Amino acid sequence: MKISLYRIIVITFCALLFSACTLVPSQEEINAARINTDLGLHYLHQDNTILAKEKFILALKENPKDPDVNDAWGYFLETTGAEKDAEHYYLDAISFAEFKGMYQNNYGTYLYRQGRYSESMTQFLLATEDANYLFLGHAYKNAGMAALKLGSKESAKTFFAKAKKNDPKISIPNNL
Numbered sequence: 001m002k003i004s005l006y007r008i009i010v011i012t013f014c015a016l017l018f019s020a021c022t023l024v025p026s027q028e029e030i031n032a033a034r035i036n037t038d039l040g041l042h043y044l045h046q047d048n049t050i051l052a053k054e055k056f057i058l059a060l061k062e063n064p065k066d067p068d069v070n071d072a073w074g075y076f077l078e079t080t081g082a083e084k085d086a087e088h089y090y091l092d093a094i095s096f097a098e099f100k101g102m103y104q105n106n107y108g109t110y111l112y113r114q115g116r117y118s119e120s121m122t123q124f125l126l127a128t129e130d131a132n133y134l135f136l137g138h139a140y141k142n143a144g145m146a147a148l149k150l151g152s153k154e155s156a157k158t159f160f161a162k163a164k165k166n167d168p169k170i171s172i173p174n175n176l
Contacts, residue, residue, distance in 0.1 A: 025063045033063035037072045049080055067097035071106055078110055086110060100126070101133025105142065112146055121146035128162075137167025144172065 025033070040055035056076050059069045074089030090107040097103050108123030124143035128136050144159035153176065160172040 025066075029062040030066070033059040033066050033069050036062065037066075037069050040076065041072055044076055044079065049076075052076060053080075065092075065096045067093040067103055070096060071103055074110065075106070078113070083114060099130055099132040101130030101139070102127070102135070104130070105133070105135070105139045108139075108142060108146075112142065112149075117146045117149040121150070135167070137163045137165075137170045140166060141170050141172060148173070 036055040036059035040052045040059060043049075043052035043055060053076065056069070056073045059066070060073060063069055070089045071093035074086040074093065077083070077086035077089065087107075087110065090103070090110050093103040094100050094107060104123045104127040108120040108127065111117075111120035111123060121143050124139045124146060127133055127139040128143075133139065140159045140163035144156040144163060147153075147156035147159055157176055160176065163170045163172060
């Protein structure tokens with residue numbers, strides 16, 4: 001009897017531990033994470049990195065699998081000199097997102113700023129495959145810019161033409 005009671009206690013403890021690790025954030029936590037993310041971006045754009053960091057960390061605690069939170073935290077890390085750490089959060093944002101286009105474009109932009117043009121072009125083109133992504137023109141323009149950096153003027157022309165087709169207001173380089 002003691003052995004089966006022991007097993008029941010261990011199984012119950014493990015079940016409780018597992019359920020605590022997989023808790024879904026409440027609606028209040030989701031809303032709070034969004035607000036803190038917005039505040040973090042606001043503070044970051046005003047060069048108040050201390051308050052920005054505080055808000056982003058809070059947002060990550062409130063909803064650690066929110067793609068917007070991870071994307072914004074990645075951007076914060078990148079802009080404050082922790083470029084290598086930023087990549088992890090950009091990738092998490094993509095993995096957590098249902099619709100990935102925006103996050104793939106943002107990750108591509110990060111890669112482009114790191115001088116990783118081939119990888120960035122791949123991400124930009126992946127972003128264009130998301131039918132729910134609204135800014136296809138920007139992703140094609142970004143792919144064109146990466147193609148130029150890679151010395152592929154013909155590919156760049158193709159991407160710029162697609163950018164203009166998707167968003168006629170997009171400006172593209174004149175020197176093609």
